[in-house]
Amino acid sequence: MQFFSTRDESRRVSASQAIAQGLSDEGGLFVPESFPQVDAEALCALDYPAMAAAVLRQYLTDYDPAFLENAAAATYGAAFGGKAGYLAPVEGDTWALELWHGPTCAFKDYALQLMPKLLVEAKRNLGRTEKTLILVATSGDTGKAALDGYHDIPGVEIAVFYPTGGTSEIQRLQMATQEGANVAVYAVRGNFDDAQTGVKRVFADKAIAARLEEKGVRLSSANSINWGRLVPQIVYYFAAYAQLRKAGKLAPGGEVDFCVPTGNFGDILAGYYAKRMGLPVGRLVCASNKNNVLTDFLRTGEYNARRAFYKTSSPSMDILVSSNLERLLYHVTGSAAEVAALMGSLGREGRYAVRPETLAAIRQSFACGWASEEEVAAEIRTRWQQDGYLCDTHTAVAFHVARQAKRGGVPMVVLSTASPFKFPRSVLAALGETAPENDFEAMRALEQATGRAAPASLAGLQAKPERFDAVIDPAQIANVALACGE
Numbered sequence: 001m002q003f004f005s006t007r008d009e010s011r012r013v014s015a016s017q018a019i020a021q022g023l024s025d026e027g028g029l030f031v032p033e034s035f036p037q038v039d040a041e042a043l044c045a046l047d048y049p050a051m052a053a054a055v056l057r058q059y060l061t062d063y064d065p066a067f068l069e070n071a072a073a074a075t076y077g078a079a080f081g082g083k084a085g086y087l088a089p090v091e092g093d094t095w096a097l098e099l100w101h102g103p104t105c106a107f108k109d110y111a112l113q114l115m116p117k118l119l120v121e122a123k124r125n126l127g128r129t130e131k132t133l134i135l136v137a138t139s140g141d142t143g144k145a146a147l148d149g150y151h152d153i154p155g156v157e158i159a160v161f162y163p164t165g166g167t168s169e170i171q172r173l174q175m176a177t178q179e180g181a182n183v184a185v186y187a188v189r190g191n192f193d194d195a196q197t198g199v200k201r202v203f204a205d206k207a208i209a210a211r212l213e214e215k216g217v218r219l220s221s222a223n224s225i226n227w228g229r230l231v232p233q234i235v236y237y238f239a240a241y242a243q244l245r246k247a248g249k250l251a252p253g254g255e256v257d258f259c260v261p262t263g264n265f266g267d268i269l270a271g272y273y274a275k276r277m278g279l280p281v282g283r284l285v286c287a288s289n290k291n292n293v294l295t296d297f298l299r300t301g302e303y304n305a306r307r308a309f310y311k312t313s314s315p316s317m318d319i320l321v322s323s324n325l326e327r328l329l330y331h332v333t334g335s336a337a338e339v340a341a342l343m344g345s346l347g348r349e350g351r352y353a354v355r356p357e358t359l360a361a362i363r364q365s366f367a368c369g370w371a372s373e374e375e376v377a378a379e380i381r382t383r384w385q386q387d388g389y390l391c392d393t394h395t396a397v398a399f400h401v402a403r404q405a406k407r408g409g410v411p412m413v414v415l416s417t418a419s420p421f422k423f424p425r426s427v428l429a430a431l432g433e434t435a436p437e438n439d440f441e442a443m444r445a446l447e448q449a450t451g452r453a454a455p456a457s458l459a460g461l462q463a464k465p466e467r468f469d470a471v472i473d474p475a476q477i478a479n480v481a482l483a484c485g486e
């Protein structure tokens with residue numbers, strides 16, 4: 001299996017190269033040359049780690065299959081408390097795919113606990129000995145999940161950039177208290193797009209790459225633009241199907257819809273790959289918060305990032321430029337020239353419009369909707385009061401949209417992307433309780449109000465010393481990168 005750039009099909013690389021490099025040189029994203037076909041029924045017989053290895057093997061064809069098996073077994077066992085890909089009943093034939101039982105309590109652990117192993121092996125496959133500097137722009141959850149995955153990995157340094165005030169206090173502390181000799185964390189003045197644009201600039205700057213190369217350092221990305229981030233996320237769509245089949249809720253080959261709380265379009269795109277690989281996915285429902293640029297795009301075919309940016313109670317979805325949409329545009333148009341033109345327009349004018357045929361093709365697989373802040377709060381309260389199901393703000397966005405998109409006779413799986421205890425103040429307020437200012441007091445109050453226990457990795461944060469407090473401007477991200485290896 002080879003991969004090529006969404007903006008230039010002649011730039012072909014192996015899986016190891018795609019993972020080691022992150023982004024293609026001219027700014028495009030790596031996509032697989034084809035969609036491998038798998039037998040979803042056969043995968044149903046496997047446990048999560050074996051299922052993960054079976055999916056990974058399809059794409060990472062220059063990796064040793066035994067390595068992939070061991071890596072999946074080491075990743076998706078104890079670290080996920082035996083609950084990798086756990087499907088919880090909510091009400092009727094609506095289910096929650098709980099993806100937050102990993103070490104940092106958000107779904108990004110699925111990719112970022114595995115990615116470091118894939119990267120080290122990619123370098124081995126390629127015979128590379130340089131140091132890898134990973135730069136991560138985060139709106140909260142990616143940063144911590146990447147830090148947790150990469151800390152103390154040999155031959156790697158990682159620097160994480162998050163928008164000042166753009167994360168919850170718990171998310172900030174998760175990052176600021178990160179241990180490890182090879183990690184650094186910076187608050188960046190501005191919003192997530194400012195931080196992401198700053199990081200993308202560094203990746204695109206040939207002079208920076210040259211100066212780092214002199215020092216034996218090569219840049220890489222842990223953001224969901226890296227293929228190594230996407231491929232592990234395909235697995236849990238199959239796992240959800242397997243559990244519905246096992247529970248007798250679905251006939252063989254029966255369709256299931258998924259509703260995904262979306263920001264950078266990575267998680268939902270993994271569902272599209274699962275579908276193209278042969279999983280009987282009906283619709284992929286793209287759920288947005290008040291930053292509903294994707295809802296507008298899926299309704300009209302115009303992507304317009306020039307709009308007000310809102311800080312919401314679901315900060316990991318506060319994104320105006322959804323990078324992974326570029327991959328979908330490639331798969332639907334089949335034309336790198338067309339994608340390059342659209343992305344050029346996005347860069348210059350902050351907008352682009354796809355052809356009506358392109359929109360129609362996208363809408364064969366994708367539905368959409370969004371939730372206001374009031375609707376998110378009401379959804380958290382309703383799910384708790386009616387179903388006894390406690391969900392976080394991101395998941396609540398998806399529940400709200402899923403109720404509107406629900407089709408009779410087709411099970412709906414809502415991807416539950418974070419633990420409710422990661423956003424305790426918002427969840428508590430939604431339940432109608434007065435939320436204490438302090439996140440940890442709120443965590444305890446939420447435990448009391450619901451009788452549920454906060455994950456130990458979150459409750460234990462308060463006792464940890466803060467290691468990082470630097471605040472920088474987006475333009476300084478380049479200086480941080482250049483200081484690596486000194």
Ligand SMILES: *Cc1c(COP(=O)(O)O)cnc(C)c1O
Nearest residue numbers: 141263264265266267316417418
């Ligand atoms: C990252 C994140 C999302 C959005 O996922 P994308 O892949 O960026 O679309 C949703 N919810 C939570 C909790 C997240 O951390």
